[in-house]
Structures are given as C-alpha cells and as structure tokens.
Amino acid sequence: MAQIKGHRIFLTGAGGGMGRCIAAMFAKRGATLGLTDSSERDLGQTIASLGAEAGIPWSRVLDVTDASAVDAAVRGFAAEAGGLDLVVNAAGILAVAKVVDMDPAEWRRVLE
Numbered sequence: 001m002a003q004i005k006g007h008r009i010f011l012t013g014a015g016g017g018m019g020r021c022i023a024a025m026f027a028k029r030g031a032t033l034g035l036t037d038s039s040e041r042d043l044g045q046t047i048a049s050l051g052a053e054a055g056i057p058w059s060r061v062l063d064v065t066d067a068s069a070v071d072a073a074v075r076g077f078a079a080e081a082g083g084l085d086l087v088v089n090a091a092g093i094l095a096v097a098k099v100v101d102m103d104p105a106e107w108r109r110v111l112e
C-alpha cells in the first residue's frame, strides 16, 4: 500500500459503514483525517470508534447536497491541516427498490 502517514484525507459519509472502515484504515496508518457526515450521531460514533491513537480528528456535520457547505468544509479542513492530499466520497443512500417504484422525491435524494 502507498505511504499514508501524514496524508491529509477528507471523507464524506464517515459515519456510514464504508466511511467508518476507511477512516479506521487511514487512522491506523497515521493519516490526518477530516471526517464529515450528515448524521451527527453516526459521525460521533465513528470518532469514538477510532481510539486514542487517532487523537481528536477534524470533523463537521456536512450535507453533501449543499455545495457551498462542501466548499467551505473542504477549504476549512485544508487550511487547518496545511493542505489536502485525498478526498473519499463515501456519502450516499442505498435505496433498495426499483426506480419505477420509488417516490420521485426519494429518487432525487439518492441522485443528489
């Protein structure tokens, strides 16, 4: 695996299954993490699960459908971390239904 120690990595969906696993993998390898999720509770659980060696990572409650909030969060993390090396977009909604059966508003939420 490529050298990760010291890399500044910004994640969306860090409170979810994939985001939490990816955050843990990078934390173990010494990355500087910026963790975000739209769910404050799930984001907090990820931070608590990382353990003491990860320190207190930079984090924000962030809805990825809000472009200006995403811009501000990425810039804020990069300013504090002294740069940005990698972005992981793990935010998403898995809708277990046929598109034709879905409420159009729910389908729009999935796409956004």
Ligand SMILES: NC(=O)c1ccc[n+]([C@@H]2O[C@H](COP(=O)([O-])OP(=O)(O)OC[C@H]3O[C@@H](n4cnc5c(N)ncnc54)[C@H](O)[C@@H]3O)[C@@H](O)[C@H]2O)c1
Pocket (backbone or CB within 6 Å): 012, 013, 014, 015, 016, 017, 018, 019, 036, 037, 038, 039, 042, 062, 063, 064, 065, 090, 091, 092, 093, 094, 095
């Ligand atoms: N788990 C898999 O095997 C798998 C495989 C292929 C694709 N995916 C896709 O990858 C994404 C993540 O998968 P997962 O299993 O971690 O899902 P998950 O539901 O466990 O986590 C998704 C996270 O995204 C967050 N989120 C949802 N909407 C958001 C928004 N608007 N802004 C910010 N955060 C938001 C949720 O709060 C949640 O913490 C999903 O889109 C899923 O469809 C997952």
